[in-house]
Amino acid sequence: MSVEKTGKIWDDIDDAIVGAICLVLGWASASLGHEWFHSMIAITLGYTVSLGEVTLTTGSMFVHGEMTSIDTMFVAAAGSIGLVLIGLMLIYSCNSKMMHMIGVVFLCRAWIDALPLCDLDGAIVSQSACNVLGIGGYFLAWIFVISEILISGGAIAHTIKSGAG
Numbered sequence: 001m002s003v004e005k006t007g008k009i010w011d012d013i014d015d016a017i018v019g020a021i022c023l024v025l026g027w028a029s030a031s032l033g034h035e036w037f038h039s040m041i042a043i044t045l046g047y048t049v050s051l052g053e054v055t056l057t058t059g060s061m062f063v064h065g066e067m068t069s070i071d072t073m074f075v076a077a078a079g080s081i082g083l084v085l086i087g088l089m090l091i092y093s094c095n096s097k098m099m100h101m102i103g104v105v106f107l108c109r110a111w112i113d114a115l116p117l118c119d120l121d122g123a124i125v126s127q128s129a130c131n132v133l134g135i136g137g138y139f140l141a142w143i144f145v146i147s148e149i150l151i152s153g154g155a156i157a158h159t160i161k162s163g164a165g
Helices: 003-011 013-044 069-093 097-114 121-133 135-162
Strands: 048-051 061-064
Touching: 013 048, 013 061, 013 069, 013 097, 069 097, 069 121, 069 135, 097 121, 097 135, 121 135
Parallel strands: none
Antiparallel strands: 048 061
16 A cells, blocks of 8 residues: 555544444444344244344354244344345435445345355355255355345445445
C-alpha cells in the first residue's frame, strides 16, 4: 500500500471507526439473530430449546427431544435463511450506509455458516438431507449455499453501486 493511500485512510479515520463499529455490531447481532432463527423454527415445530454459550463469533442452541431428519434440516437452515432475509431487508429498505454495511455483514455470516463443511450448519443440512434424499441431499446443500451466495452477491453489488449516504 502506498504512503498516499495510507494517508487517505488516516484522513478518513472517522469512516474507518464507523466501519469497524458496523462490523462488530453486525457480526454480534448476526450471531444472536442466527441462534434466534434456529430457536423460532424449532419451537414452531414443537421442540423445546435452550441457548448454550454465545460468543462474538458463534453460538449454540440446543433442541431437546428426538428430531426427524426433515426437522433437523429445517432448523439448521433457518439460521442462515433468517440472516439472508434480515440482511436483504437492511440493504433494500434502509437509506443509511451504516445499515447497508450491517446488512452486508449479515449476508456474509449467513453463507459462511451455510457451507456444508466441518461442523457448520450447512454440514447439518447436508447430513439431514442425505438421510432423506441420499446423495441428492448433498447436492441440495450445495445448491442452497450457491443460491445464498448469488442472492447475497447481488445485494452486496447493489450496496456498492448505490453509495447511499
